[in-house]
Amino acid sequence: MLDTPLATVATRLRLALLLATALTLLGRAQGAAAQTAPTYRDVVYATVDGKPLALDVYLPAGVTSPPLVVWVHGGAWTSGTKANPPAEFVAHGYALASLDFRQSTTARFPAQVHDIKAAIRFLRAMRARYGDYRTDRIAIAGSSSGGHLAALVGVTNGDAELEGRVGGSFEQSSSVQAILDYYGASNLTTILAQSTPHGLSVRRPALDRLLGAQPETVPALAELASPMDHIDRGDPPLFILHGDQDPQMPVNQSLELQGAYEKLGLDVELRIVHGAAHGGAVFFSPAYLEPALAFLRRTIGR
Numbered sequence: 001m002l003d004t005p006l007a008t009v010a011t012r013l014r015l016a017l018l019l020a021t022a023l024t025l026l027g028r029a030q031g032a033a034a035q036t037a038p039t040y041r042d043v044v045y046a047t048v049d050g051k052p053l054a055l056d057v058y059l060p061a062g063v064t065s066p067p068l069v070v071w072v073h074g075g076a077w078t079s080g081t082k083a084n085p086p087a088e089f090v091a092h093g094y095a096l097a098s099l100d101f102r103q104s105t106t107a108r109f110p111a112q113v114h115d116i117k118a119a120i121r122f123l124r125a126m127r128a129r130y131g132d133y134r135t136d137r138i139a140i141a142g143s144s145s146g147g148h149l150a151a152l153v154g155v156t157n158g159d160a161e162l163e164g165r166v167g168g169s170f171e172q173s174s175s176v177q178a179i180l181d182y183y184g185a186s187n188l189t190t191i192l193a194q195s196t197p198h199g200l201s202v203r204r205p206a207l208d209r210l211l212g213a214q215p216e217t218v219p220a221l222a223e224l225a226s227p228m229d230h231i232d233r234g235d236p237p238l239f240i241l242h243g244d245q246d247p248q249m250p251v252n253q254s255l256e257l258q259g260a261y262e263k264l265g266l267d268v269e270l271r272i273v274h275g276a277a278h279g280g281a282v283f284f285s286p287a288y289l290e291p292a293l294a295f296l297r298r299t300i301g302r
Contacts, residue, residue: 036087045122046167058096059131066095067300068133074144076206077104095133104209114164117174125169137300139178147184151227154179155235178299183242183249186257187228188215194250231260237267239295243276
């Protein structure tokens, strides 16, 4: 084709459009990167045995008094860090606090719950210093073992045994008003019977570290660590996501939790992610992110 003046103009227009699109996408990417960087990093919320426990606070740009989501990372109660929590919550206008807490290799249950409740009290007490996020309506969320801990903290509002004496701000409440549970455990007394061989290879050593023994040998402690054994009519709304092909965390754990909530007429929604295994980007794809955000809007606002 001859490079006529008209063709040259059209080519230049296409190039200009491509350049403008690229710059727009780059700007969005840079904005997203800036948005997902912690606004406040490594904020110490408690010190235990001389070792600091810290959290990161992420604040959404341009939002006044955003609702707060507390994120609990997974890692079989043994590993994982507060780094790289789900940026999607921040991108949709929620403040996010991502926590480090004692791993089961350092301290057995209920140390993890004591730490998380201490962090929630701290966040309420320090609201004015770290972003003026709302503290009257807090959601707790987590994935895998973090989902288990999030659910357990959520259904034990006001439980003196699990409150602990970590940190301070004991005049503040550690209660939450909503729970987002991504493929977490709910009943440590039934989980092994429901597990695949692969699941058993992961879960048995993880439970040994968490409880100091297998659940059948410490049934009272296993029940204390099971959200199922704490559910009552005062518990906050619950949203659960779980893959039906999860080889590590039996989907029956989420079905049990849903059933216990429904038995008491409580607010619960379970989304089964068909074909999904343990985690993955699918859980934050639009098909599953939007229902989770709708749940947050309905329960804590935005």
